[in-house]
Amino acid sequence: MAYDVIVIGSGPGGYVAAIRASQLGFKTAVVERESLGGICLNWGCIPTKALLKTAQVYEYTQHSKDYGITIGDAKVDFDAVIKRSRGVADKMSRGVQFLMKKNKIDVIMGTGKLKGKGQVEVTDKDGKATVYDAKHIILATGARARELPNLQIDGKNVIGYRQAMVLPQQPKSMIVVGSGAIGVEFAYFYATLGTKVTIVEFMPRIVPVEDEDISKELEKIYKKKGIEIMTNASVEAVEAAGNGVKAKVKTQTGEITLEADVVLSAVGIAANIENLGLEALGIKTDKGRVTVDKYYQTNVPGVYAIGDMVPGQALAHVASKEGIVCVEAIAYNEKKYAHKPETIDYMNIPGCTYCAPEIASVGYTEKAAKEAGYEVKVGKFPFSASGKASAAGATEGFVKVIFDAKYGEWLGTHMIGANVTEIIAETVVARKLETTYQEVLDAIHPHPTMSESVKDAIEVAYGEAIHL
Template sequence: MAYDVIVIGSGPGGYVAAIRASQLGFKTAVVERESLGGICLNWGCIPTKALLKSAQVVEYIQHSKDYGVTVGDSSVDFGAVIKRSRGAADKMSKGVQFLMKKNKIDVLMGNGKVKAKGQVEVTDKDGKATVHEAKHILLATGARSRELPNLKIDGKTVIGYREAMNLPKQPKSMIIVGSGAIGVEFAYFYNALGTKVTIVEFLPRIVPVEDEDISKELEKIYKKKGIEIMTNASVEAVEKKGEGVKAKVKTATGEIFLEADVVLSAIGISANIENLGLEALGVKTDKGKVIVDGYYQTNVPGVYAFGDMVPGQALAHVASKEAIVCVEAIAYNEKKYAHKPSKIDYMNIPGCTFCAPEIASVGYTEKQAKEAGYEVKVGKFPFSASGKAVGAGATEGFVKVIFDAKYGEWLGTHMIGANVTEAIVQTVTARKLETTYQEVLDSIHPHPTMSEAVKDAIEVAYGEAIHL
């Protein structure tokens, strides 16, 4: 078959690219070796949110008396929790199947490989290979759990995120190596269900990409929940011991040994760039990533890449936007689209971590802003002073805003609290529009809401606090 566009990979980058290409008049196919929707829909964003909701329900029941409600005996059916999560993933994957049909996109099931310029070879599960032609080949193969030489994932003693959301039974204890989004989300989930959780983080603080105040707050809250946290520490070796594992942990004060049912490796991801035919075609890579320009064109004409396999934030919403920019740029060059799309501003990408309390951030941290030479105004508003938060019984956390003292430019926002992932987009939009602090304060915020804490934090930054 001959196509205008073939996309290899159907995650939030791949399937979005395929749909946008079809909308713009390209004859399009997408290649997928496992399930439509990729890791995000099947083993990442979506099923983990279902697990986290179950954990939240458990906490609601445990604290029901705080709301004046008495609940009788309750128990966790771990198998049912996992089943619900898998059901959510299956539903979303079927939704992508519908979108492929709706947009008249051919789905080619199998392993995709760039055989030659303008050619994609697809090998199905039976080993049968077919070759398809395409003017434009888009690579969107995503990533997988990263492995350390001394922490190999075997699916039993050492597991990755896929095994963590599909275990046959709930472990009594778990060591989580790494405290990024994956690590702290699973820490919350398993702790809420009753598993003894220990986080081991190599760097000096947990969620190390976040503002330092966010890290301190989450550590305080997690320790209160009973989660043990070890920073400046690394797991050097893991060995099987009985039905569980024994881990040797190197700390600042020496080596210690921890025992648990299982070790979850959550140390990041590695891009899937192998076995795609990139070497033979001469596609440039560096440090395990495909090198692209601002419109996701590789050094080989007609071959593009985006999402987790290129440098930048490995986030689903980033992959989706990169996909759209890539396809619209192709369409513009072929006079199928009216204007050249804007390049992505990677300093204005929202990051969201769905632990409890949630974390959401965008832009500069306070430290980054100062290192960049800005004189800053910083405002911090605690949810303990928010009427909505008090009424909801969700007073943990705060909103922190950072502004340029000279021009009033909104440099960054960092939040930790209930549902803050729903509120961060205000900052993203305002920064895109180059809004100043005064314009935000002049915008009337609804009351009582959690989101008005952003306005309250800005008032604090400028010495105009009303509610604090």
């Protein structure tokens, strides 16, 4: 019952760390209390994309005449929509099971916690506890929906993202509290299927972490879709009213009452750090997250933490890379790996939001670049000027690039449009390689594509626009 590495949690941080550990010659086990793949594969990234694809397909049917195709009255089978999403999630979870077997990783089902130095106690569904020994323990327990004191999730009147993915029937109206990625994605999904959606956002603009131009564009597009948006507003209380709810909303001009079938709380996440035995070992935390060094070692030797439970962007691809860096650092120290892994540059992490149109960004916003002291060159290229976008009937949005005027350094890119999450990687790689604007312009981009709009935006920034 002894291992070189035990990983608690099998999300995109945990299962990736386990695979890399096994590849490097460590005897490895993963502890999982629910389903392999964690929230991302089962209740987050993957099944939500299945729901959003359904909404997109339905939206196509509503505009089929624009493409020269006449379709009869398309109807939404909500049960079938939910069933497809769950099927996609189940398939991906089975894929992780296969990867565990392929890499000879033991899967221990149950709830894991730190028992003592080098020990993990796992309690199975029947309450039986077993203690396992491990030289290295990696905590990868992820996060859950954050709850506000006045907006407690009860699963009926106020729901979280998990309930929003498996509602027994489609609500006629919904209030979405919070306009981060989760909020705007579900707002698009339900609004497209016919639910009357109102977004309530505490900050002055929706998707507040994005560049201001992106926020303005998404708000304009969402309002055109019929989604009501209230910014500088907060839900103060929710009470049941008949078969629905009444929500008291505080605005800059006073308090109003909104009625809806249900309220979706999408106000962020909280790390799962409770009941892990952190206190018994004296593992340090700060602001609800585990404190780690650049190789994800906690203050207690042999215990590490990665993913949503540590500081940094709470994104699946971040957790995966943290897991790899963590394991490779362990392997290097034990002479199982040739070199110390390069640490993560958290200023070069792409963020993607899969509403429609999609949002993708990396690096500095225009405002942040100026506040950091850069003199900037900014270029924007609208998809309305893109041949591929026009052919696809997807002309909403734009690409915005930000460069340092002095050295030509690529500071950031911000996109909103169809499938832009598929083209943000160009900026990530270019920034990693410290590429200048001229090198990008000298690299031939394929035509016609949406991706060539990145080059077009750079041309705008430097006064060399050809297609605008």
